[in-house]
Amino acid sequence: MQRPVRWGILGAAKFARQYMAPAIHAAEGAQLVALATSSPEKAEPFQAFCPDLNVYDDYDALLADPRIDAVYVPLPNHLHVEWSLKAMAAGKHLLCEKPMTMRAAEFDQLIAKRDETGVLAAEAYMIVHHPQWQMVRRLIDEGAIGKLAHVSGKFSYDNRTDMGNIRNKAETGGGGLRDIGVYVFGGARYATGQEPDEISARIRWENGVDTLTEVQAQFPGFSYSAYVSIRMHPYQEMVFHGETGVIRLTAPFNARVFGEARVELHRAGLEVQVTRFPGDDHYKLQVEAFGRSVRDGVDYPCPLEFSRGTQVMIDRVLEVATPL
Incomplete structure (x- = not known):
């Protein structure tokens, strides 16, 4: 049996708490292992369903953790590009909330960094x-x-x-x-x-x-x-x-x-x-599709090029x- 994709989350956003963190926790072939938040009390609802969660008070510290394979970014929209680039530079596979950028041209540097690092990077466009x-x-x-x-x-x-x-x-x-x-x-x-x-x-x-x-x-x-x-x-x-x-x-x-x-x-x-x-x-289906692409090289249904369009x-x- 293949090792699950181990996930970390940058930021304790309400959407992450209600939807994506439970989805990662429940998804087949995935394991939620870490959360970065500057407010320890915001981590408590995550720990309620994931007691072994590692909590960092610094985003860079989470990205430096070698145990983490993939990062989910639910930060405010204007921070998406900055932390997506940092996550990929750290060698982490990346799933970033939409809109991933404020302008289409910003996708070009994300695509370039994806190709440079060889990670899977995608916008969290779940409906597909x-x-x-x-x-x-x-x-x-x-x-x-x-x-x-x-x-x-x-x-x-x-x-x-x-x-x-x-x-x-x-x-x-x-x-x-x-x-x-x-x-x-x-x-x-x-x-x-x-x-x-x-x-x-x-x-x-x-x-x-x-x-x-x-x-x-x-x-x-x-x-x-x-x-x-x-x-x-x-x-x-x-x-x-x-x-x-x-x-x-x-x-x-x-x-x-x-x-x-x-x-x-x-x-x-x-x-x-x-x-x-x-x-x-x-x-949950999004997390599982992401995992199949990471582990088995299956084409991801929503590449950055689609999101750029x-x-x-x-x-x-x-x-x-x-x-x-």
């Missing part, structure tokens, strides 16, 4: 590991809905009562586009394998942070529309509309949290075929957007 998205990609490729005509994406939540949140601060890379735009953009790109030719957008700004963004785009084979907001009632949906059918995802981005993941296949005669995914944990789309939206 969920079987619902793999099913959608297959259905489109097989022509289950005929020629694809239009794709639409919607993702919103409301955090106006938490103005201290990093997502509400421009200086920490906040805003809806970087936080959740990656999903409506990357989901369309992943499922179709296409990149947008033309983009137009409108953005509502609040204290330097985008709180509502509406996007229209033209891909080579279909039109596209989407919105993301951090000031609207929670909602999410992706729809792929073809000439002979429709694919709809009811919980495309926060499966099990927003609701049960379902793929609806609408066909002629108002026939609807529903496939449910009640128990799949895309965070999503950031290119975000950059273009920011460049062309008019005020809303």
Whole structure:
């Protein structure tokens, strides 16, 4: 039996505590061994389910630990590039929260460092590991809905009562586009394998942070529309509309949290075929896929080049957007 990939986490972020640390702990072929945080009390919830966790008060000390094979980085957005580069320079495989960079050009130095060090480095874009998205990609490729005509994406939540949140601060890379735009953009790109030719957008700004963004785009084979907001009632949906059918995802981005993941296949005669995914944990599946790539050299489903393409789309939206 192969030795598990031993993980360390840089920072005791709420998201790491609630989702990724438990996923690493539960994943087959993975072992959570270390956490770095400047606040010892923040380590206690992690130690509650992982009692043998080594806790460091310094990020560099964790990176220097030879026992650690891979590092997960859930730090605020503006720190991602700095600590991703440091982790790779330390010889650690790297999984960094999205958005991995603030601009697409910053991916170039990450890709160069990955190639120089030979480690596996990836953005934590978990949805591509969920079987619902793999099913959608297959259905489109097989022509289950005929020629694809239009794709639409919607993702919103409301955090106006938490103005201290990093997502509400421009200086920490906040805003809806970087936080959740990656999903409506990357989901369309992943499922179709296409990149947008033309983009137009409108953005509502609040204290330097985008709180509502509406996007229209033209891909080579279909039109596209989407919105993301951090000031609207929670909602999410992706729809792929073809000439002979429709694919709809009811919980495309926060499966099990927003609701049960379902793929609806609408066909002629108002026939609807529903496939449910009640128990799949895309965070755990992400860790296991990462481990297979580290141990066995299996191609990783979401390389840095794919994540760079999503950031290119975000950059273009920011460049062309008019005020809303």
